[in-house]
Amino acid sequence: MSDTRNDGDGPDRHVCERCGDAYPSARLLTLHRGARHPDDLTADEVEAYREAYYAEERELKSFRIRALGVLVLMYFGFLILFILFAS
Amino acid sequence: MNRTTTLRRFGVSLLFASLVSLLAAPVAASNGAVGLAGASQDNLAVPQWLYLATGGATVGASALLASFVTDRRFIERVHSWRTSVALDDVVRRGLGIVGSVLGLALLGFIVYLGFTGPQAPTLNFAIIVTFAGLRAGYTMFTYLVGDTWRAVNPWRTVATLLPNGFVEYPHKLGRWPAVAGILALVWVETAAGVTRQPNLLAMAVAGYSVLTLLGALLVGPDDWFDCADPVSVFLRFYGRVAPIRWNDEDGLSVRLPGMRLVTDDEVTDLADIAVAVVLVWELTFSGFVTTEQGAAAITAVVEAGLPALVVYGVLYLGGFAAFLGLYVLASHLTVRRIETFETPRALAVRFAPSLLAIAVGYHLAHYFAFSVSLSPMLVGALTAPLSPPANPVVLTLPAWFGALNVVFVLLGHLLAVWVAHSQAYDTFPSRMQAIRSQLPFVVVMIFYTIVSLWLVSLPTASPPFL
Ligand SMILES: [Zn+2]
Numbered sequence: 001m002s003d004t005r006n007d008g009d010g011p012d013r014h015v016c017e018r019c020g021d022a023y024p025s026a027r028l029l030t031l032h033r034g035a036r037h038p039d040d041l042t043a044d045e046v047e048a049y050r051e052a053y054y055a056e057e058r059e060l061k062s063f064r065i066r067a068l069g070v071l072v073l074m075y076f077g078f079l080i081l082f083i084l085f086a087s
Numbered sequence: 088m089n090r091t092t093t094l095r096r097f098g099v100s101l102l103f104a105s106l107v108s109l110l111a112a113p114v115a116a117s118n119g120a121v122g123l124a125g126a127s128q129d130n131l132a133v134p135q136w137l138y139l140a141t142g143g144a145t146v147g148a149s150a151l152l153a154s155f156v157t158d159r160r161f162i163e164r165v166h167s168w169r170t171s172v173a174l175d176d177v178v179r180r181g182l183g184i185v186g187s188v189l190g191l192a193l194l195g196f197i198v199y200l201g202f203t204g205p206q207a208p209t210l211n212f213a214i215i216v217t218f219a220g221l222r223a224g225y226t227m228f229t230y231l232v233g234d235t236w237r238a239v240n241p242w243r244t245v246a247t248l249l250p251n252g253f254v255e256y257p258h259k260l261g262r263w264p265a266v267a268g269i270l271a272l273v274w275v276e277t278a279a280g281v282t283r284q285p286n287l288l289a290m291a292v293a294g295y296s297v298l299t300l301l302g303a304l305l306v307g308p309d310d311w312f313d314c315a316d317p318v319s320v321f322l323r324f325y326g327r328v329a330p331i332r333w334n335d336e337d338g339l340s341v342r343l344p345g346m347r348l349v350t351d352d353e354v355t356d357l358a359d360i361a362v363a364v365v366l367v368w369e370l371t372f373s374g375f376v377t378t379e380q381g382a383a384a385i386t387a388v389v390e391a392g393l394p395a396l397v398v399y400g401v402l403y404l405g406g407f408a409a410f411l412g413l414y415v416l417a418s419h420l421t422v423r424r425i426e427t428f429e430t431p432r433a434l435a436v437r438f439a440p441s442l443l444a445i446a447v448g449y450h451l452a453h454y455f456a457f458s459v460s461l462s463p464m465l466v467g468a469l470t471a472p473l474s475p476p477a478n479p480v481v482l483t484l485p486a487w488f489g490a491l492n493v494v495f496v497l498l499g500h501l502l503a504v505w506v507a508h509s510q511a512y513d514t515f516p517s518r519m520q521a522i523r524s525q526l527p528f529v530v531v532m533i534f535y536t537i538v539s540l541w542l543v544s545l546p547t548a549s550p551p552f553l
Pocket of ligand 1: 036
């Protein structure tokens with residue numbers, strides 16, 4: 001239920017019919033509609049939203065692991081710095 | 088789900104550990120207002136670079152921690168929680184009248200006693216009420232509780248009683264006149280001696296009253312106090328952080344502190360962004376010029392042959408331009424990092440309210456201790472304006488009060504990180520985008536934190552050549 005068009009140059013515009021917001025990819029439009037207008041979706045679209053959502057969940061999980069790594073490094077880094085330099 | 092909770096818990100304890108380690112180091116400094124403050128300073132027990140790095144890292148770590156919170160519904164629940172208390176019409180009108188009378192009386196006393204009262208800053212009503220009262224205490228009330236300036240503002244009271252609105256306010260100017268006005272007022276405060284000489288202050292207030300009334304009568308009080316009047320815009324922007332708001336429909340509306348910044352689209356253009364940046368910058372600037380290191384740097388440049396006012400002016404306006412530029416640059420970098428049709432300008436506008444949370448943290452760091460120690464003086468002045476005390480009482484604060492400054496700066500940034508996080512979730516459909524979009528802004532915030540923590544840790548001095 002979305003209209004996709006390309007104004008010459010630049011990326012495609014995937015426009016939300018409900019609120020007029022435009023996104024550069026169909027995936028982003030799917031995520032937008034799922035998050036903002038969940039009641040408008042047909043069963044197929046709900047399925048597509050779920051899929052996009054869980055695909056992103058995997059990406060988020062890998063981000064969280066990296067973020068946690070950074071936090072742990074920071075924690076021990078600062079712990080060592082404080083032991084060495086603070087008096 | 089379970090793992091995320093564990094991660095989050097681990098993160099929170101990390102955050103506390105870093106806060107505790109900061110607190111354990113006796114960082115004490117007072118960086119009060121330019122004229123009234125006395126200074127005290129202890130030495131850092133941690134080396135300065137480590138203290139600054141820890142502060143910056145705390146902000147970075149909290150942004151990472153916030154990125155673990157990816158549940159849209161939870162984020163929305165936090166910023167849309169609200170409740171309201173109905174306020175009786177009679178009560179509301181009564182309070183309005185009390186506010187107006189109070190405002191007019193204060194303005195009258197400030198001008199009158201500024202000229203006729205004792206010409207010593209710690210004894211004079213005008214100086215005490217303007218700086219310990221309005222600049223410090225009332226501003227704090229405005230962001231911690233609610234913005235009452237609309238009712239108190241004596242110039243609005245007068246302007247609404249007279250015929251007004253002869254020309255249309257040029258709306259394309261936006262709030263730029265207020266930005267210029269705030270910069271000008273802070274300049275006067277720093278450079279013109281109004282914090283030390285009551286009669287100068289009274290003259291400045293009288294001049295300001297004339298200009299304000301002329302402006303308000305010319306374009307009408309609503310447009311003038313909304314866009315052009317520096318004091319009203321200053322307080323109104325601070326008031327956006329406050330939990331309470333008075334409005335006509337539902338009386339008192341109560342929200343979690345800072346959460347109006349996420350939901351109320353009150354920042355709309357570059358001028359509004361500039362107002363938010365100017366609130367952060369003016370405190371950074373007055374922090375800088377009142378430290379020994381800042382004073383030494385300025386002295387060095389002036390002795391190299393540049394006129395003092397030029398040095399201050401370049402530092403003041405140049406620093407403001409740099410702060411604003413960095414922030415706008417962050418929005419350009421963000422747009423380049425992610426797939427979106429949002430323009431850099433639109434994103435800058437979106438994230439600008441989080442700057443107000445930072446400004447609140449800085450304001451508390453600069454003025455909280457100051458205002459507590461001068462509170463007996465302020466109460467004395469307000470209860471007996473016409474009989475100044477022979478010996479003004481100043482509370483001596485325990486040494487740990489200095490550590491509060493660090494806590495305030497960090498709390499302001501933490502609130503800002505959360506506001507930016509919620510804003511990002513409101514803007515981007517993809518949660519990964521929401522996380523990535525914040526990175527440049529977080530880097531800018533870390534920079535602001537480090538600068539500010541550095542200033543808070545330096546010994547204070549009075550600015551040279553002014
Ligand atoms: Zn939509």
